[in-house]
Amino acid sequence: MSSNSDTATELPVRQIPGSYGIPFLGAIFDRFDYFYNQGRDGFFQSRINKYKSTVFRTNMPPGPFNASDPRVVAVLDAVSFPILFDTSKVEKRDVFTGTYMPSTDFTGGYRVCAYLDPSEKKHQQIKNFFFTLLASRKDQTIPLLRSYLNDLFLKLDDQVHDHGHASLNSISDSELFNFVFRLYSGKDPAQTSLGSFASKLFELWVLPQVAAVGSLGLPWYFFPINVVEDFFLHTLPFPAWLLKWDQRKLYKALYSSATEALDLASTYGLSREEACNNLLFVLGFNTYGGVKIVVPTLMKWVGLAGKILHKRIADEVRTTVKEEGGVSLAAVEKMALVKSVVWEAMRIEPPVPYQYGKAKEDVVIRSHDAAFVVKKGEMIFGFQPFATKDERVFKNAKEFVGDRFVGEEGESLLKYVYWSNGRETEDPTAGNKQCPGKNLVELILRVFLVDFFLRFDTFTVKLGKPTLGPSVTITSLVRASTI
Numbered sequence: 001m002s003s004n005s006d007t008a009t010e011l012p013v014r015q016i017p018g019s020y021g022i023p024f025l026g027a028i029f030d031r032f033d034y035f036y037n038q039g040r041d042g043f044f045q046s047r048i049n050k051y052k053s054t055v056f057r058t059n060m061p062p063g064p065f066n067a068s069d070p071r072v073v074a075v076l077d078a079v080s081f082p083i084l085f086d087t088s089k090v091e092k093r094d095v096f097t098g099t100y101m102p103s104t105d106f107t108g109g110y111r112v113c114a115y116l117d118p119s120e121k122k123h124q125q126i127k128n129f130f131f132t133l134l135a136s137r138k139d140q141t142i143p144l145l146r147s148y149l150n151d152l153f154l155k156l157d158d159q160v161h162d163h164g165h166a167s168l169n170s171i172s173d174s175e176l177f178n179f180v181f182r183l184y185s186g187k188d189p190a191q192t193s194l195g196s197f198a199s200k201l202f203e204l205w206v207l208p209q210v211a212a213v214g215s216l217g218l219p220w221y222f223f224p225i226n227v228v229e230d231f232f233l234h235t236l237p238f239p240a241w242l243l244k245w246d247q248r249k250l251y252k253a254l255y256s257s258a259t260e261a262l263d264l265a266s267t268y269g270l271s272r273e274e275a276c277n278n279l280l281f282v283l284g285f286n287t288y289g290g291v292k293i294v295v296p297t298l299m300k301w302v303g304l305a306g307k308i309l310h311k312r313i314a315d316e317v318r319t320t321v322k323e324e325g326g327v328s329l330a331a332v333e334k335m336a337l338v339k340s341v342v343w344e345a346m347r348i349e350p351p352v353p354y355q356y357g358k359a360k361e362d363v364v365i366r367s368h369d370a371a372f373v374v375k376k377g378e379m380i381f382g383f384q385p386f387a388t389k390d391e392r393v394f395k396n397a398k399e400f401v402g403d404r405f406v407g408e409e410g411e412s413l414l415k416y417v418y419w420s421n422g423r424e425t426e427d428p429t430a431g432n433k434q435c436p437g438k439n440l441v442e443l444i445l446r447v448f449l450v451d452f453f454l455r456f457d458t459f460t461v462k463l464g465k466p467t468l469g470p471s472v473t474i475t476s477l478v479r480a481s482t483i
């Protein structure tokens with residue numbers, strides 16, 4: 001039997017509390033609690049209170065009939081959570097979306113990288129292909145991104161000026177989609193057969209793949225509308241064939257434009273077809289889907305933090321850019337506050353809240369207070385927003401503290417930042433399941449802040465009902481008084 005070793009001290013072994021209820025019905029009741037009666041955070045918090053434990057048994061949505069087995073052992077604190085990163089102890093095969101997996105018809109019949117366990121040879125081939133692809137784009141990334149950010153900020157400024165407000169999500173989605181498409185394929189999407197509807201065609205293809213774990217968020221008193229929603233979203237798998245035409249359209253556009261990337265894939269022993277389906281998923285799901293969440297998340301928290309933090313960021317950005325003679329990788333690397341603000345946003349609201357892994361053997365999981373034995377074959381589930389807001393690791397964990405990770409003491413907490421499906425202090429490799437886009441994502445967010453605060457002194461935001469991520473409206477924008 002093996003264990004996670006974050007805590008060296010001997011802890012009492014405790015039976016894992018919680019129950020799955022009556023077969024089938026228990027999972028449906030839990031699903032209703034999760035989506036409609038208690039809400040996501042209330043669901044987990046009420047069980048932590050009830051069982052006096054951050055490790056317990058529960059069912060996770062979607063449950064019947066989407067998932068054959070909804071039973072999980074939930075790990076909700078900073079110490080137990082990293083068991084999910086240890087691929088010698090947990091199997092990550094087909095668990096990317098949780099206890100259910102969307103049809104491979106969405107991905108041309110292939111199990112793409114995110115669904116592969118590192119023990120599968122294909123995982124190594126595909127992940128190494130992505131590492132090389134991203135490395136080959138290293139020099140272009142900042143200038144290309146900045147050209148799209150330029151348009152993005154001009155549009156924001158114009159709209160706030162003309163209408164008194166602007167939707168950050170819609171403007172940033174469309175500009176950053178174009179950036180992402182261009183970065184991977186070398187072409188602007190409008191130059192392909194996808195035309196100006198490209199980002200919408202991608203969204204249409206991504207959303208049904210995650211619909212089973214989503215909801216319009218209607219509370220219990222919307223009965224019976226929520227029952228209808230539950231039936232359509234959570235009960236049966238989305239029929240992927242309905243979107244076959246969309247998948248083919250996206251695939252063909254990428255196949256004919258991303259020729260350089262596909263040539264590279266052949267050196268890793270991948271067929272053009274398999275590589276293209278993987279690239280499509282990385283472009284549309286991982287990167288565009290991710291950017292749609294992380295940029296509004298960052299601007300939500302920075303916006304809410306207010307003028308004092310804005311001034312400190314603007315000062316750091318403008319001084320460093322002046323000293324370094326421009327916005328370069330080296331300049332951004334020197335900006336301790338900018339880096340900390342990005343990590344803090346990813347800590348307080350991790351963009352991908354759920355992680356799953358199946359115990360490969362009997363495993364001992366340790367929380368702060370106790371040790372628990374998980375049997376081989378049981379599904380372990382981590383809800384990251386609780387793990388990275390663990391008060392026993394982060395002081396004032398529920399508060400956004402922009403400079404939390406500045407300085408030696410601050411940096412020592414980075415090992416508890418988990419957004420990339422690994423510790424922030426560790427790197428993605430072909431042997432683990434950490435996101436290969438980790439550095440790129442953080443670079444995009446840092447450059448976003450840098451360019452924003454080169455142009456503007458301060459701003460205010462209004463938040464709407466979150467969908468895939470926060471919905472952010474910019475309600476005022478003050479142009480930079482100094483440069």
Ligand code: HEM
Binds near residue numbers: 113130290291433
């Ligand atoms: C934009 C924000 C992004 C976020 C929030 C994000 C988040 C994540 C997370 C949490 C995982 C692990 C999922 C799991 O197994 O439980 C993951 C895996 C993955 N991500 Fe990202 N990602 C982002 C961008 C990117 C980019 C730019 C790439 C480009 C290569 C990428 C490619 C992948 C791949 C291929 C995997 C599977 C890794 C493996 O199988 O070892 N992601 N990502």
